[in-house]
Amino acid sequence: MNAPFIPTPSLIDVARRMVPRYTSYPTAPHFSPAVTxxxxxxxxxxxxxxxxxxxxYLHVPFCRTICNYCGCTTKAALRDDPVRAYAASIHDEIALFAERLGPVEVSHIHWGGGTPNxxxxxxxxxxxxxxxxxxxxxxxxxHAIELDPRHVTAEGARRLADLGINRASLGVQTLDAAVQKAIARIQPLPVVEASFAHLRNAGITAINADLMYGLPLQTLDTIRDTAERVLAxxxxxFAIFGYAHVPWMKAHQRLIDEAALPDAVERIRQAALAREILERGGYVEIGIDHFALPDDALTLAQDERRLHRNFQGYTDDAATTLIGIGASSISRTPWGFAQNAPDNHGWRRAIESGRLPTVRGKAYEGDDLLRAAVIEDLLCAFEVDLAEVAARHGASVDGFEDDVRRLAPLVNAGWVEVRGSRVAIRRHRHEIARVVAAEFDAYLGRGGRHSTAV
Incomplete structure (x- = not known):
């Protein structure tokens, strides 16, 4: 194994910056009721x-219990009654979409939550x-679904396979007992192993494992142990996400002892160690936080510059329209974003009245699409040809002069290279990619709080 990665003070300062994750552009804090x-x-x-x-995308905002680290829009449901009522409203919402869309072709379906199963x-x-x-x-x-390993059974996996589910993402997060207790998610290795076995026995062989760093009580040793055990x-x-501590948005995160959270230096080292272990295990880095086998469709998409980034992370899905179904879901169209009512009651009332449950969104305007393309290139390929993107959108590359000028500190540090109209991230790509992208964000600073870059 390589020598331990020790981030420099300047890298730590950059990694501490509060910037969006850029699963959309413009980002959700800039949505407004203007989109009805x-x-x-x-x-x-x-x-x-x-x-x-x-x-x-279908959102199921229910879990049996709420994990302390959770940043999702979900709530606890100990009984099935509210879940069944929610499903009935989903049927009605699907009907509203079908009236406007007709029998359109579908290339991808993703079930998220919450706990969809x-x-x-x-x-x-x-x-x-x-x-x-x-x-x-x-x-x-x-046809993909996010699953909690604690609720995957042999019978349940067979039912999913019978309904056409062909990819599952398992929220492993960590295998360390102390960390699991701190985040209120107890799932020992045998539980995770059983979930893999149930899915594979049912014929679902495309399985993603989601891991996290930056959780309370996590150390380099616990990161190494979890990564190596799941690698086996x-x-x-794989997807490796940094815990976003946003207690001002998610009240249950106040249950986490902030003194137990790794600091910026440790977060950077944990992410770097996890990447090193997975690369050594034969996985290819995909963007800033995904990994795939060399022959995986996601790897091929990256090699062929067909990789995209959306609300579910990195994807080879080329569809320009993503319809979000369910409370709080966000839709993307070629004309802008639309978000459903975040509360189940408001969402249901709109549907019962025969209206789409849209409460806010953002119509593309000005150079939004141009800047969205630049940001996506930076996060998918770590480089962008500003002149090429500008020409594709009928714009002048001169509009990026101020953005490129703001990159000077990163260029002087040798981390970013600017040659003509090309901007490339050469060093510390995973730590600074979101920061570089943020320099091209025309909305940043107009409201909204974000998580740290690493």
Whole structure:
């Protein structure tokens, strides 16, 4: 193993900056009520007229218990009644979309949460059938679901496979007992191993493992132990996310002892160690926080510059429209973003009245699409040709002069290279990519609080 990575003071300062994750641009803090249900409905009719394949995201905002670290929009549901009521409203929302979209083709479906498999089996099956009846599933459609390993059973895995689920993401996070206790998520290694086995025995072999760094009580040793143990399970892909401590947004995070959180130096070292272990294990780095095997579709997309970044992370999904279904879900269209009501009651009331539950969003304006393309290139390929992107959007590269000028400290440090119209991140890519991207964000500083870059 290489010598321990010791970040310099200047790198620590950069990694401490509060910047967006850039799973969208413009980012969610800049959404407003100016995008209404009527606005979004008009966009959907344009999507129908284009005749292109779309992607679907279905949000299930329920868990049996809430983990202390969770940053998702979800709530605890000990009984099935509220989950069943929610599923019934999802059917009605699907009908509203189908009225505007028609039998459009679907290339990707992703179930997130929360814990999507908290849906009772008959409810889940009915929703999948409803989607299949109203839309046209591509034969090669990726049908993915996020799963809590504690709730994966042999029977449940078989049901998922029978309904066409062909990729699962398991939230492993950490295998250290002390850290698990601190985040209120107890799942020993045998539980995780069993979830892998159940999925594979059911025929779901594309399995992602999600890990985290920066959790309370985590150390380099616990990071190493978790990464090596999960590596032995041979997932198809890994994602390694830094814990975002945002107690001003997620009140339950106040249960975490801030004194037990790793500092900026330790966070950087933990992320670097995890990357080193996975690379040594044969995985290819994908962007800033994903890893995949050399022959994986995500690796090929990166090699061929077809990689994209959306609300679910890195993807090879080329669809320009992503329809978010469920409370708080965000949709992306070629004309802008639309977000559903975040509270279940408000979301349900809108649907019951026959209206799309849109409460806010952001229509593209000015150079939004141009800057979105620049930011996506930086986060997917760590480089961008500003002249090429500007020409593709009918704009002048001169509009980036101030943005490039602000990169001077990173250029002088030897971390970023600017040659003509090309900007490339040469060193510390994972630590500074979001910071570099932020220099091209025309909205940054106009409100909203973010997590640290690492």
């Amino acid at each position: 249900a009527e606005t979004y409905g008009g966009w959907l009719e344009k999507v129908r007229d284009r005749g292109e394949a779309i992607s679907l 908290i849906l009772p089996p008959d409810c889940f099956e009915a929703l999948v059938r409803d989607l299949g009846n109203r839309f046209r599933f591509r034969p090669d459609m990726e 399970l041979e997932p198809s892909r």
